[in-house]
Amino acid sequence: MDTLLANPRSSINDLAEAVGINTISVRHHLNNLEADGLVRYEEERHGVGRPRLIYSLTELGLEQYPTRYLQLTDRLLVQLKESLPGEVIEGIFTQMAANLAAKHLRDAQQLPLEGRLKLLQEVLSREGFIVEWEQDGSQYRIREISCPYYHIGQTHPEVCTLDQTLISTLLAIPAEKVQCVLNGDHLCTYLIQSATPPEETK
Numbered sequence: 512m513d514t515l516l517a518n519p520r521s522s523i524n525d526l527a528e529a530v531g532i533n534t535i536s537v538r539h540h541l542n543n544l545e546a547d548g549l550v551r552y553e554e555e556r557h558g559v560g561r562p563r564l565i566y567s568l569t570e571l572g573l574e575q576y577p578t579r580y581l582q583l584t585d586r587l588l589v590q591l592k593e594s595l596p597g598e599v600i601e602g603i604f605t606q607m608a609a610n611l612a613a614k615h616l617r618d619a620q621q622l623p624l625e626g627r628l629k630l631l632q633e634v635l636s637r638e639g640f641i642v643e644w645e646q647d648g649s650q651y652r653i654r655e656i657s658c659p660y661y662h663i664g665q666t667h668p669e670v671c672t673l674d675q676t677l678i679s680t681l682l683a684i685p686a687e688k689v690q691c692v693l694n695g696d697h698l699c700t701y702l703i704q705s706a707t708p709p710e711e712t713k
Contacts, residue, residue: 512549512572519567526566541566549575581662588667601672608676611638619681624651624705631681635674646705653678653686655699661692668693675701 514529515521523541527534544550549572554562592600612619615634619627628644628651635642639659645652660670671691678686678701690700 512544512568512575515550515566515568516573516576520565521567522563522565544572548572584663585666588663588669592667597669600669604669604672605676608673609680612677612680615681619683624682624684627682628653631678634677634681638674640674647702649705651703651705653701653703655701658692658699664693671699674699678703 514526518525518529521529523534523537526541527537530537541550541552545552548569550566551569552564552566555565556562588600591603611634615630619630622630631653632642632644635655639657641656643654643656655674658664658674660673664670671688671693675686675688682703684703686701686703688699689702690696690698692699
């Protein structure tokens, strides 16, 4: 992987020469890395004969190396907050959530509430959240078991606007935040009111 990082688009022969092992061993290592989603290949034609395979790191592979995303995000938000009023910053996060929700609104509008909750769970999962939900009488309780914004949210709580707005927009029901990890709670929890409360048992 170090060799591919320094020499993107390498063939098996290139890698064998660089690391000093035979091509069979290189192919074995590449197969394992490919199975883990760390390496990909593409075919490249080079004259007559079969095309050769050219390898490079995937995005997941690149992320195995030290990054400074949190540091960069923190610096960017500090600079924005020094340059713009607080309501403008919150408006930016709200608009980001609205833009993300807009990609799924047409599908969501055709679903019953629990169908929208399942769609919301899928959308948040792709954003890095682990989410559970359950019905509690006439309400639904949405729990964020993990939040990808936790570390940056400790110094910039405005990021919480993003998932709350996304939840409210996709479900077309205001979401009330009743627990927040930034306030010392175990996890973040939202409540939404069902438009059609369950019938009372006679």
